[in-house]
Amino acid sequence: MKQKVKACLTILMLLASIFPFVSVQAEETDPIYERIQQSGELVVGLSADYGPYEFHAEVDGKDKIVGFDVSIAEKIAKDMGVKLKIEELGFDALLGALKTGKIDMVISGMSITEERLKEVDFSDPYYIVKQKVLVRKDDAEKFKSTADFNGIPVGAQKQTTQEDLAKNEMTGSEVTSLQKVPDLINNLINQKIDAVVLEEPIAEAYVQQSDNVAIAPVEFEQGEKVTAIAISKNTPVLKQHVNESIAEINDQDLLDGYLKDANKLMFQEDQTFFQKYLPYYLSGAKYTILLAFVGVLFGMIVGSLLALMKLSKNKLLRFLAIAYIEYVRGTPLLVQIFIVYFGTGVLGLDLSKLVAGCIAVSLNSGAYVAEIVRAGINAVNKGQTEAARSLGMNQKEAMRYIVFPQAIKNILPALGNEFVTIIKESSVVSVIGVSELIFQTGVVQGASFKPFLPYVIVSLIYFVMTFCISRLLGLAERRLGVND
Ligand code: ARG
Numbered sequence: 001m002k003q004k005v006k007a008c009l010t011i012l013m014l015l016a017s018i019f020p021f022v023s024v025q026a027e028e029t030d031p032i033y034e035r036i037q038q039s040g041e042l043v044v045g046l047s048a049d050y051g052p053y054e055f056h057a058e059v060d061g062k063d064k065i066v067g068f069d070v071s072i073a074e075k076i077a078k079d080m081g082v083k084l085k086i087e088e089l090g091f092d093a094l095l096g097a098l099k100t101g102k103i104d105m106v107i108s109g110m111s112i113t114e115e116r117l118k119e120v121d122f123s124d125p126y127y128i129v130k131q132k133v134l135v136r137k138d139d140a141e142k143f144k145s146t147a148d149f150n151g152i153p154v155g156a157q158k159q160t161t162q163e164d165l166a167k168n169e170m171t172g173s174e175v176t177s178l179q180k181v182p183d184l185i186n187n188l189i190n191q192k193i194d195a196v197v198l199e200e201p202i203a204e205a206y207v208q209q210s211d212n213v214a215i216a217p218v219e220f221e222q223g224e225k226v227t228a229i230a231i232s233k234n235t236p237v238l239k240q241h242v243n244e245s246i247a248e249i250n251d252q253d254l255l256d257g258y259l260k261d262a263n264k265l266m267f268q269e270d271q272t273f274f275q276k277y278l279p280y281y282l283s284g285a286k287y288t289i290l291l292a293f294v295g296v297l298f299g300m301i302v303g304s305l306l307a308l309m310k311l312s313k314n315k316l317l318r319f320l321a322i323a324y325i326e327y328v329r330g331t332p333l334l335v336q337i338f339i340v341y342f343g344t345g346v347l348g349l350d351l352s353k354l355v356a357g358c359i360a361v362s363l364n365s366g367a368y369v370a371e372i373v374r375a376g377i378n379a380v381n382k383g384q385t386e387a388a389r390s391l392g393m394n395q396k397e398a399m400r401y402i403v404f405p406q407a408i409k410n411i412l413p414a415l416g417n418e419f420v421t422i423i424k425e426s427s428v429v430s431v432i433g434v435s436e437l438i439f440q441t442g443v444v445q446g447a448s449f450k451p452f453l454p455y456v457i458v459s460l461i462y463f464v465m466t467f468c469i470s471r472l473l474g475l476a477e478r479r480l481g482v483n484d
Helices: 001-017 022-028 031-039 068-080 090-099 112-120 161-169 181-189 201-211 236-251 253-266 271-313 313-328 333-346 353-379 384-389 395-432 437-450 452-482
Strands: 043-045 055-058 063-066 082-088 127-136 153-158 176-177 195-201 212-215 224-227
Touching: 001 253, 031 153, 031 236, 031 253, 043 068, 055 437, 063 253, 068 082, 068 253, 090 112, 090 333, 127 161, 127 201, 127 333, 153 161, 153 181, 161 195, 176 181, 181 195, 181 212, 181 437, 195 201, 201 212, 201 333, 201 437, 224 452, 236 253, 253 353, 271 313, 271 353, 271 395, 271 437, 271 452, 333 353, 333 395, 353 395, 395 437, 395 452, 437 452
Parallel strands: 043 082, 153 176, 153 195
Antiparallel strands: 055 063, 127 195, 127 212, 127 224
16 A cells, blocks of 8 residues: 555656656645735836836926836736836836845836846837937047947946946947946036937937937847846746736737837927926925934934943943944944835835934934033033032932933034034935935936936025025024023
8 A cells, every 4th residue: 555655656756857847736825926916016126217117297287207118017017917116216126126025027228138137027029229429519529439449438327238338338438337327428518428228219318308418329139228127036927917918018018118208298388497307306395304403303212322322331231322323423424324225124024214314314313412411521521510419419310410401401512513414415315215305316317317407406506495494403502502
């Protein structure tokens, strides 16, 4: 009997190894697809600096991310019977977000490359696109082939196939990689670089929009790239659904219509620059102030705790506080933001961009405030503690009722400076897509195809904000001074 069972099992195992697809077919669902169905929401990541693929435009008086990639995303969501949610990130942050589960797929004009295939999977292609070189109009005759760029400064978007082309095919060129396309155009127009490698539709949009750029007749060897949707590995069901939608788009030639819609939105010109883009700046300023406010408030709580730990007699507490403060002050805020945002994702916590940004800024500010508070406490005359103790207060009470209030008053100017600093520094959280001022500046650049003016405007806004706050703080200080 036993032997019979054994024989049966062996046969089964043999069969299974001969027909591997049996086990694949049994896989009727995958974790990502299940999550999408359960939440009823498809989260698509993109970098909206790339008209006509994806960019910001005003639709019925409201800001929206539009473009033919968005139309594709809408179709896929509809075919899957779920709602679409768009997450906007820098192009170089998209694959990280996909791998840590922040987004379900990337639809961002992303080309299939060997390197990316090591990390993620791709759908069937939906668009084949030519690679072009944008130059200043005066130089249009100067560059005819990739060999003409020896010693020439050339720009490309960070971590894109254009960056690879510039490095590999434009031999001898000096490549500058930036995160945002509008910044590249800015550099080109202002003669910091002499050429930008772009995909054809984007290059053409800039030619239409600006009088001083042109497309050079340069051909690349690897000049055609295949655009597809990036998804996580081992998600067969999701992939099948995505491919079905793409097949329909290709069979019914839907992309043409999507492109026409995008082009119409890209070049609508009925309002002045300010009418059109002021709302972006206002909403950005709101987030910047919120970040600074939360940052200083929680920074003060964290900072006071750290300061007390650092002043405590307990060696361990002291060590922890010193380690934290040194670590935070010794690493860039940019890195801390990525660690909080993606790190919490790895730990299974699903923080929103704004919450992650607030936490990172607060933790960072805490380290600086700790030093301010400690200096403030140390500056309170020792006699104060001694007098309090001799009145019968214990150490804690003396700290709480006598030393701390005086310390706070001493450090108010320094805290005010910290507030001003955070207003400026919080601009870094734009990298994870929190829509504060710098982020919105990028949006305005992308939507207006004006690379420079938005920076001038945002600098003025920052200046007005920090200047007003410094004045207010000065006033408060003088008031407190009078109280003395
Ligand atoms: N196709 C290029 C790549 O995959 C560039 C895509 C850039 N996309 C964007 N939304 N900025 O590298």
